[in-house]
Structures are given as C-alpha cells and as structure tokens.
Amino acid sequence: MKNAAGFMRRFLVAAAGLILSLSFLASPSLATGGKPSDMYRAYLTKLYYAKSIKDIAPCFFQPMRDHFNSLVGEEAAAELKDWKQNYVARFKLIKEEVVNDRAFIEGSGIAMASGHRVAAHVRAEMYRENGTWKVRSSVWTGVTHN
Numbered sequence: 001m002k003n004a005a006g007f008m009r010r011f012l013v014a015a016a017g018l019i020l021s022l023s024f025l026a027s028p029s030l031a032t033g034g035k036p037s038d039m040y041r042a043y044l045t046k047l048y049y050a051k052s053i054k055d056i057a058p059c060f061f062q063p064m065r066d067h068f069n070s071l072v073g074e075e076a077a078a079e080l081k082d083w084k085q086n087y088v089a090r091f092k093l094i095k096e097e098v099v100n101d102r103a104f105i106e107g108s109g110i111a112m113a114s115g116h117r118v119a120a121h122v123r124a125e126m127y128r129e130n131g132t133w134k135v136r137s138s139v140w141t142g143v144t145h146n
Contacts, residue, residue, distance in 0.1 A: 036103035036126040037093045039133035047087050053080040061127045061134040087111065088120050088140050101128040102136075111140050118142035 043059040050056050053076045057068040071079055088109035095106040103126040111120035120140040126133045 034133065035096065036098065036133045037096045037105055037107075040105055040107075040124055040126065040135065040138075041091060043135050043138075044088060044091055047083060048089075050080060050084070052076065053083070056080075056083060059135050061129050061136050064136070085112075086138055086140065088122050091122065102126070103128070103133060109140070111142055113142060113144045116144050118144055 039059075043056065046056050046059055053068045053071055057065045060068065068076075068079065088107075088111050091107050091109040093105065093107050095104075097104045105122070105124040105126065107122040107124075109120050109122060111118050120142040122138070122140045124138040125136040127136050128134075
C-alpha cells in the first residue's frame with residue numbers, strides 16, 4: 001500500500017508538471033515570440049556584439065533583412081556603423097503597446113553622441129512576423145552638452 005501511494009504521488013506530480021509545461025508553451029507571449037520589449041533587448045545585445053550587418057539582420061523585419069543581406073564590403077560596414085550609433089545601453093522599458101501585429105516601445109537608456117554619454121529616450125516599432133517580433137525602426141533622442 002505504501003508503494004502504491006508513493007507511485008500515485010509521483011504520477012500526480014509528473015502529470016501536474018506536464019500540464020504546467022504545456023500551458024506555459026501555449027501562453028500567448030511565447031506563441032508570439034515573447035514580448036516585443038524582450039525581443040528588442042535581444043536585438044540590442046546582438047547589436048552590441050555585432051561584427052557584421054548580417055549579425056543583426058535576423059532581428060529585423062523582412063524588407064530590412066533583405067536590404068542588409070544585399071550589402072557587401074564597405075557598404076555593409078558603413079550600415080553596421082550607422083546602426084551601432086543607435087545602440088542604447090541600460091535599456092529600461094517605459095511603455096509597450098501592442099496593436100495586432102505591431103508594437104510600439106518607449107524606453108530610456110544611455111547612448112553615445114559625439115563621444116559623450118547621453119541620457120537617451122528610445123522609441124522603437126516592432127512587427128510580428130511568422131510569430132516572432134522583429135524590429136522595424138529604432139531611434140533615440142537626447143541632449144548633449146558641450
């Protein structure tokens with residue numbers, strides 16, 4: 001009887017774990033590639049470490065990916081340099097709004113402008129593409145003091 005009770009308890013714990021795992025996988029945020037802001041943070045990490053424009057291309061929606069993947073040589077290097085100037089460290093989410101397959105992110109962080117650290121206000125637009133959030137645009141604004 002003791003063995004049967006132990007078996008039943010292990011069975012119930014395993015079944016509960018399986019149900020919890022399946023409900024986690026079926027949650028809307030995971031089914032849609034996570035939250036847009038999580039994907040934006042992942043993009044910022046890839047941007048920081050990128051050695052080539054192709055390193056960040058997967059983070060963008062299809063037209064931008066196609067553009068990035070078509071670039072070679074100096075054009076590709078210049079494009080990456082431009083995007084690296086858009087990097088924001090210590091990103092903090094202020095607001096995230098999802099409307100169907102589009103998301104709008106507002107945040108803050110630290111950026112560099114003319115060799116100076118700048119408190120940056122970030123605005124990004126994301127598109128959901130094949131269930132995953134992709135960057136459409138990202139800009140920051142800030143004031144430099146000389």
